[in-house]
Amino acid sequence: MDLLGERRAGAVRATAAILLLFFACGFLLYSFNILSGRREMAALSTTMGQRIIVLDPGHGGVDGGAKGPGGIKEETVVLGVAKYLAKYLEQAGAKVFLTREKDIELAASNVEDLDARLDLARDVAADIFISIHANSFPSPYEFGAQTFYCHNHPGSKFLAENIQDSLVAGIDVLGYNYRKVQEAEYYVLRNLAIPANLIEVGFLSNPREESLLSQSAYQKRLAYCIFVGVVRYFSQDTAIDGPQ
Numbered sequence: 648m649d650l651l652g653e654r655r656a657g658a659v660r661a662t663a664a665i666l667l668l669f670f671a672c673g674f675l676l677y678s679f680n681i682l683s684g685r686r687e688m689a690a691l692s693t694t695m696g697q698r699i700i701v702l703d704p705g706h707g708g709v710d711g712g713a714k715g716p717g718g719i720k721e722e723t724v725v726l727g728v729a730k731y732l733a734k735y736l737e738q739a740g741a742k743v744f745l746t747r748e749k750d751i752e753l754a755a756s757n758v759e760d761l762d763a764r765l766d767l768a769r770d771v772a773a774d775i776f777i778s779i780h781a782n783s784f785p786s787p788y789e790f791g792a793q794t795f796y797c798h799n800h801p802g803s804k805f806l807a808e809n810i811q812d813s814l815v816a817g818i819d820v821l822g823y824n825y826r827k828v829q830e831a832e833y834y835v836l837r838n839l840a841i842p843a844n845l846i847e848v849g850f851l852s853n854p855r856e857e858s859l860l861s862q863s864a865y866q867k868r869l870a871y872c873i874f875v876g877v878v879r880y881f882s883q884d885t886a887i888d889g890p891q
């Protein structure tokens with residue numbers, strides 16, 4: 648082999664070595680990602696597996712709830728968010744029940760409709776109950792999601808704080824959401840003996856937020872933030888009984 652041939656052979660060997668290294672690194676990174684992904688999934692299913700969660704998309708049927716200036720109805724938005732949230736929770740191993748999966752009311756009267764939602768939570772022995780609503784206000788400038796709780800259970804406030812923190816950190820499309828958790832005597836909260844929250848996912852009375860709330864990508868984002876809040880709640884030792 649002449650000098651040029653030797654150089655060429657050397658260059659080929661060097662290239663082959665670099666390629667081999669490249670593929671080896673790629674394989675290691677790939678394996679690591681799969682492994683760490685598996686570890687995360689295992690941790691998630693330890694936290695979320697066997698949890699029974701009732702999601703309650705508010706209103707439905709004859710009661711459409713609030714309506715934005717663009718005609719977007721609360722009953723539709725909250726059903727979308729609840730369905731995405733159910734998917735995330737189920738993927739993490741939780742058992743999820745929705746009080747409604749279509750645009751229907753659950754009973755002829757308003758109180759019976761609400762009682763039917765609470766009955767489901769009792770019948771399935773739910774660990775937590777989350778009612779999802781959308782807000783409306785005379786001023787078109789109000790915006791932002793807000794989580795409500797009541798004194799029915801010490802875990803309710805703790806759950807609300809986890810969800811609200813996650814919503815504030817994860818969504819600032821219209822600006823910083825300064826809303827904090829708030830105590831409220833909602834029927835669906837005070838009549839349950841388990842940690843229960845009611846989330847107003849945003850203001851339909853704000854035209855910009857109404858538009859966001861109507862989009863499935865934004866509904867998904869809301870659902871993901873709520874999901875993260877729920878996982879954080881369950882991942883803390885105090886989750887079941889709330890902070891002592």
Ligand SMILES: [Zn+2]
Nearest residue numbers: 705712780781
């Ligand atoms: Zn509502």
